[in-house]
Amino acid sequence: MRYLPLTDDDRRAMLARIGAASMDDLFRDVPAEALTGVRFDDLPDHATEMAVERDLAALAARNSPAGAGPCFLGAGAYRHHVPATVDHLIQRGEFLTAYTPYQPEVSQGTLQTLYEFQTQVALITGMEVANASMYDAATGVAEAAAMASRVTRRKRVLVAGGVHPHYADTTASFLRYTDIDVEVLDPDPMGIADLIGRLNEGLACLVVQNPDFFGRLSDLSALAQACHAEGVLLVVAVAEPVSLGLVTPPGAMGADIVVAEGHALGSPLNFGGPGVGLFASRKKFVRHMPGRLAGETVDEDGRRGWVLTLSTREQHIRREKATSNICTNSGLVALAWTIHMTLLGEAGFTRLARLNHMKAVELVGLLETVPGLTVVTPTFFNEVLVRLPGQDAAGIVDALAERGILAGVPLSRFWPTYPELADGLLVCATETTERDDMEALARALTEVLA
Amino acid sequence: MTTLYYTEDHEWLAVNGETATVGITDYAQKQLGDIVFVEVPEEGKTLAKGDEAAVIESVKAASEVYAPASGTVTEGNEALADAPGTVNDDPMGDGWFFKMTLEDTGELDDLMDQEAYDAFVAGLE
Amino acid sequence: MTDRGTPTLTGNRGLRIEEPLIFEQGHPGKTGVDLPEPPDMPDRLGGLARTGPIGLPGLSEPEVVRHYTRLSQKNYAIDAGFYPLGSCTMKHNPRLNERMARLPGFADLHPFQPESTVQGALAVMHRLSDWLLGLTGMQAVALSPAAGAHGELCGMQAIRAALDARGAGERRIVLVPDSAHGTNPATAALCGFKVRGVPGDARGRVDLDAFREALDDGVAGVMLTNPNTCGLFENDIMDLATAVHEAGAYFYLDGANFNAIVGRVKIADLGVDAMHINLHKTFSTPHGGGGPGAGPTVLSAALAPFAPLPHVVADGAGYRLIEHVEGEMQPFGRMKGFHGQFGVFVRALSYVMSMGADGLRQASGDAVLNANYLLARLGETLTPSFAGPCMHEALFDDRFLKGSGVSTLDFAKAMIDEGFHPMTMYFPLVVHGAMLMEPTETESRDSLDAFCDAVLALADRARSGDAAFFTEAPRHTPRRRLDETRAARQPVLRWEPPEPAKAAE
Incomplete structure (x- = not known):
């Protein structure tokens, strides 16, 4: 077995050194009834690398990759081109096979990249500080709601109808058994207009998303002011971080906590996971933040270096009083994100964002020529909601999948019991979407809807 | 006339009539090591004996300071927010945590005086 | 030979090169990703376009590759050496x-x-x-x-x-x-x-x-x-x-x-x-x-x-x-x-x-065997907290260091100088100065022996009265012990432009 270095001779010699009669002797504290006669018939025996590769490649071949044809899927997972350099660098063993940087003297590589990551996240969100990442945006929003409750000492959370349903469900689920009540509003593609009337001084936070789940971009400034007048924190989720290269960031609109899904930069889609939650807030709330934080300091020789800091917030010290039970975060995905961001830089990031937006503008222009289709979202970044009046959007998606086109994400996938949403379809374009792809979609939709 | 009292959690109270100043002892600050953060209660907060009154953190430990007696906070030591090291440097003086009015001075009878506390600490070492 | 060698003029030390932050390098106009020119059409942002720069640095691809390669070289990793962190199971990661x-x-x-x-x-x-x-x-x-x-x-x-x-x-x-x-x-x-x-x-x-x-x-x-x-x-x-x-x-x-x-x-x-x-x-x-x-x-x-x-x-x-x-x-x-x-x-x-049912059984057996081997070889000199056999990890406490002036932390930092990642320290909380070692099944006997030899030599050194050897460790790492008090008292959690640059904006 290729992963096991011990030989039978080693094992015999080691048992002798230990003074044990046999391998079984080492397991003598395990109750006999749990150890003897246990069978694992459901599993195969060990296999060669060739055999495993063949078997898994056959499973992979039963999928059709998003890049195999035109793809317009978004809804919180965006297909971007990841430079070859990113994957090369994250596969360096020193990054890939290191643990959490508990020994800072031999972890400066990880710690400095986390510090750079935190700075990049703070800059693009327009916030003062950011942590070293959460599992993903959904869990990040849940943690943000809990954090808002700690900051305000209030026990109610309101989640707007434009928030990704997975973020909303995860938040409700995460806080279900705490003393914090979560109210999730019905799905609402019409923006943030009616939210101000729902604010009151019992609320810890309002969670909104920008662009929202339906693609709509909103100016949150007035909403932020209204929140602050009631002592409510504004939590802003960003599902598509590339938007932050072109759009006024939540921090500049008055957000108190910003959570974004980072995995669109640096990582392939991976069927949705692992992701990386970008988590930023105002500096004055930092001791209420969940997760790890890298901070600058000096070593004994006075040289600059980095450590994990403010760790008394965390479970390994604070135990049941910790800000969160999170321990591992999403280090390698954060590294991939930060390398991709560094490659882009100011010029590349803003151009990438502009390119995404212009592709979407181009796509919307074409879709508006399709009879029987209405583009609902008036202001957007790279994704819009379209309606196919009288049609079941999921059926249309399946029909286009037959033609090798991934047309979009039907709203019924998230809200199967809302018939009024059954004709809704989220359609997205990124820098990977070509003019030919758009024309193929418009053509196919025209034919199927005819 | 100020009288010093101590708790088994290594807090001190300097009591003057109905009012008291509360802090942690030299023994406590030595055990915690370099103190990096202190959160003191706000003025007006009412505390029952044993309530969590303040939070104190070193690099590797966090602990709560419990109210050694019931009463109302009249002042928190705001200076500690920017200079938590004061608790290490001068725990019995400038490193005080908060001042309070006492609800029931009878509660002080359960606490230790200087001599009893010294003996208590000697027993721990 | 001196302890840390003669200082170099650059601060670099051979293969170990000082590396500034990305924010201290590059030029805002530079990029490591070529993208096509976006078509010029009216935007649909509803007046929400960003105003003003973000503040990200610009680096070309070779600069980025070198930056992260240098940073990676400041990390310890399983690929490079033994990583016996108890309760963390740092086993080989198959490619x-x-x-x-x-x-x-x-x-x-x-x-x-x-x-x-x-x-x-x-x-x-x-x-x-x-x-x-x-x-x-x-x-x-x-x-x-x-x-x-x-x-x-x-x-x-x-x-x-x-x-x-x-x-x-x-x-x-x-x-x-x-x-x-x-x-x-x-x-x-x-x-x-x-x-x-x-x-x-x-x-x-x-x-x-x-x-x-x-x-x-x-x-x-x-x-x-x-x-x-x-x-x-x-x-x-x-x-x-x-x-x-x-x-x-x-x-x-x-x-x-x-x-x-x-x-x-x-x-x-x-x-x-x-x-x-x-x-x-x-x-x-x-x-x-x-x-x-x-x-x-x-x-x-x-x-x-x-x-x-x-x-x-x-x-x-x-x-x-x-x-x-x-x-x-x-x-x-x-x-x-x-x-x-x-x-x-x-x-x-x-x-x-790859492992199958038979391989997993062998793996857990080898993991337990390796831990018991550490317990046997180190147990005569270090102080095991409990009698064996242990399972996949071996727990020691700091009794063997009593009176030496060396703490568990100091001992661990000296292990770093000897080329080993330390074990888990001060956990579990139920023993004093805990040292929890988990070798995993993917270490060879030679690797375990090298580790044991080093730890036993360190234990001898600690008890010989040379506390400074430990309290000043590590000496041979990219950074020596870092000031965690300073990091926590005045948290600096992100890079900020230096003051003059701010004023110039």
């Missing part, structure tokens, strides 16, 4: 797993593609589920938890849901041994439970009598690690489980230490109701400097109905991904976005396929 996860048929899948286009991905999730159930004997598995602590949350929320469903929601106490991982009490608190500590006994196990004493009709469940955090098998585990169930409570097993028994013991046979499985420990997926992991959570029949969404099921025609409540299921909710850590699932499956 086949990486190659498999990068097959376009897995990596380039959107989570919301139609089911018909992702049958192979659902098959991966289903097969991994089947095998995790086969290895544990449990009834159901929730794949979606993103890490061990997240899996704990899954299991404890399932327990809370089960209690509510049977009208026993007033049970709010969770028993947690004093030796538990910090995540256990933190998780219990997140589920609205109160923690009641349970003391250990002189054998390093849960005190069975004290445990029975603590069980009353307010108890919702217990969270137990087995093998426990002292590296010992709880030999009363069947009695503990029986007592828990007789008291009407549920048994959560912290699966952090599953590597000691995988392929040998089915945890269902121990009376367990829920356990998370760290795919990034037992199943060899990389730790990545702190994630991503995955913490699938297996559940007993009593808890299975409450498993969170989504579920993968096989029907005659193929695989289905269930994202909404169907039939009898009563999921307590959803734990994260999309469908779980799919990229980690592929890697773990690749590992299980």
